[in-house]
Amino acid sequence: VARLGGDEFVVLLEHLRSRDELEAVAEKLRAAVTGPIEVDGRVLEVGVSVGAVLAAHDEAPDDALARADYGLRRAKEGGRGQVDVD
DSSP: OEEEETTEEEOOOSOOOSHHHHHHHHHHHHHHHOEEEEETTEEEEEOOOEEEOOOOTTSOHHHHHHHHHHHHHHHHHTOTTOEEEO
């Protein structure tokens, strides 16, 4: 896990073999971060949108990251708390 800047993070995973497997993991990440949390006695609603890609072994990292960023934009356009898998 790495913070790209602001409120954007990237998670790199190895050994995912299918789009269905990627979608399941992305949904688990979304669910794990979503929900109310208490901070200094205040309850805050936290949510996340996810753009996920299954990169080919020969795909340049910058290209995979650009595709994931595009998916994140599509997810955000779909409303809060969405997952977009390419």
